[in-house]
Structure formats: C-alpha cells, structure tokens
Amino acid sequence: MTFKLHKLLPVSAAVMALAALSASNTASADQVVKIGHVGPLTGGSAHLGKDNENGARLAIEEINAKGLTIDGQKITLALDAQDDAADPRQATQVAQKLVDDKVVAVIGHLNSGASIPASKIYSDAGIVQISPSSTNPSYTQQGFKTTYRVVATDAQQGPALADYAAKSLNVKTVAVVDDSTAYGQGLANEFEKTAKSLGMKVLSHDATNDKAVDFRAILTKIKGENPDAIMYGGMDATGGPFAKQARQLGLRAKVLSGDGVCTESLADLAGAATDNIVCSQAGMAIERMNGGAAFAAKYQKRFGHPIEFDAPFTYDAVYIVVDAMKRANSTDHAKVLAQIPGTDYKGVIGETTFDSKGDLKHGVISLYNYKAGKKTLLDVVKM
DSSP states (O other): HHHHHHHHHHHHOOOOOOOOHHHHHHSSEEEEEEEEEOSSSSSTTHHHHHHHHHHHHHHHHHHHHHOOTTEEEEEEEEEEEOOOOOOOOHHHHHHHHHTTTTTEEEEESHHHHHHHHHHHHHHTTTEEEEEEEEEEEEEEOOOSSEEEEOOHHHHHHHHHHHHHHTTHHHHHHHHEEEESSSSHHHHHHHHHHHHHHTTEEEEEEEEOOOTOOOOOOHHHHHHHHOOOOEESOHHHHHHHHHHHHHHTOOOEEEEOTTTTSSSHHHHHHHHHHGGGGEEEEOOOOOOTTHHHHHHHHHHHHHHHSSOOOHHHHHHHHHHHHHHHHHHHTSOOHHHHHHGGGOOOEEETTEEEEEETTBBSOOOEEEEEEEEEEEEEEEEEOOO
C-alpha cells in the first residue's frame, strides 16, 4: 500500500502542475475584441468598399503590432468585415450578424442607403456606429444615440458645390439628375435648394437608378434644355458612364457631382469625359491632411495600390473607437458608446469632435476637377 501511494505522488503532482500551467496560460491569453466593418464588397461600388475596409484593417494591424492593454488585460483586435453590396436589405442582415458576433463597435456603412436602415439595429443593440462616408443628413437625425460620422453632410456638400458652380464656374442654368438612392437623391436635393437660392435656374430634375448603364434618353432631353451644367447625384459606377455618354452626345455642360463620383477610379469609368467633371468630397483632401502623405505611403506599401477615397476616414474611425475603449477602461460596448460623445481625437483626417447628433462639429468640403484624368484639388471649404 505504501509503495503504491509513493508511486502515485509524482503523477498527481504532474497533473496539478499541468493544471496550474493551463490556468496561467488562460489568464495570460489575449482577449479578442471584434470591431465590425461594413461596405459593399460586391457590385459597382466594391472598389470603394474594399478601400474603406483596407483603411480599417491597416489601423487594426498597427494597433495590434504596438500592443493594447485595457483594464490590465492584453487585447487583440479583430476586424469583422461584412459585405452589404450597397443594398438596404442586405445591410440590415449583416448589421444583425455583427450584433450577434458581439462586436464592440461598427465602422460603416459606406452608403447612406445602407447606413440608415442598419442604424436602427445598432441602436437597439446599443452599439456605436461610425460611418466614414454616409453623408445624407437623415442618418444622424433619427434620434439614435449610436449614430456618428467622420465626414461632412450633404447639407454642407450640396451647398458648397452649388456655391462653387455659381461663383467660380458662372453657372446660370442647371439640370439635376439623381440615382434614386438615399445618398444620390439627398445630395441632389441639397444642391438644388442652394442653387435656386443663388439665382440659378433649375431646368429639370430627373431620376435614374443606381444600376443604370444607359443614360441617353435623359441626356438627349437635357441636351434640348442646353444647361450650363448638369448635377448628378450618385456613385462613380454610374456617374462615370453618365459623363461619358453626355460627351458622346455632344453636351457642352459641365458635370457636377459629389463624393460618390469623386474617386481615383473615375478616369477608368468616364474616359476623356473625366476632364469635364467638377466634384466635391465631404472631408479634408488627403493633400491637406497633416498625416495624409504618411498615410498614403503606408497604405500603398501594405496594399500595393493607392487609396481610392475614404480609407483615411475608416482608419481614424478605428482609432476613435480604441480611444473610447481606453477612456472607458473597458471593452464593453455600452461603456465604449458612453465615451464616444466626449471624443476629441487628432488623427490623419484632422481633429474629430462630435455634436449632439453625432455629426462633426467642424465639417470640411474639398472640391476637385480632373486634368488628363488625374484628380486635382481646386479648393477646401471649411463649414
């Protein structure tokens, strides 16, 4: 009996040691915290959605490389990336998936038409949503405490574009076309309102859709109206062909548009007609961002191509979430949300502070044209 007990003792000690080691490893293992990102990864705006996702991914990789500790616990961030295809119905489905995945925050969606329906799901779950690119004013006017954005709104972008058209391009008459989405229609309406107040004559307002490829019927009608300019509210996937077909039909009018069209890919979509476009961006031009050049270089090195458009905004949005986590000393989504209103973050895109609705306190609009197909800064307007 004594012999058997003696032989068992080392085995018991070994088991206890393994258990202790396992407990120690568990205690020291990093806590994985998910941050959601949503944008169109399929469809006509997939290049813009991927650009946004890349910006968020770059921030998360940097933060993980530096190391993050919250409340004494080592944290590893994980990007929970989803595709909404710029479709309102799919947007609500992936929003619910992110809630079920227990993300601490969501960066997205790209399009206003996706952000707005998804926002109720995040609001019901008490999860902060920071859009890097949704500009329709309605997004932050629903009374939700979870909706934020790091770009200016169409209530600023539309007027800035109209003002430039009137004062710098001497536009007297304009035709307006929108793609029937929350973004395109909202931007076109804001432009039209200001254009009229500035004395411009709005000759017509037509609607197409965000899947259209043939605009010749609308453009032929507009050609008969002979406007100085055409305002197009939509994305580059349709805005490029729209401008190209206008040129083919011999329209003399300048084509004006917003940030959905104002991309680096526009020359591929519009061809030589790109040089007839003036467009706005609802944020600071990367050429004027204090950290813009360094960010562009980092992005190029990591992904092998230049930024499209909003990558700096998704990048900063991730850092804003992490800043809130640090101030909350917690990864609990409710505690993180509670810290967001007090945000005062200086990043690549500038200083970010929010008003009571979740909009930027100091929005900026950048205006561009294209020279030999290259996007060229015209002016920056602080709102």
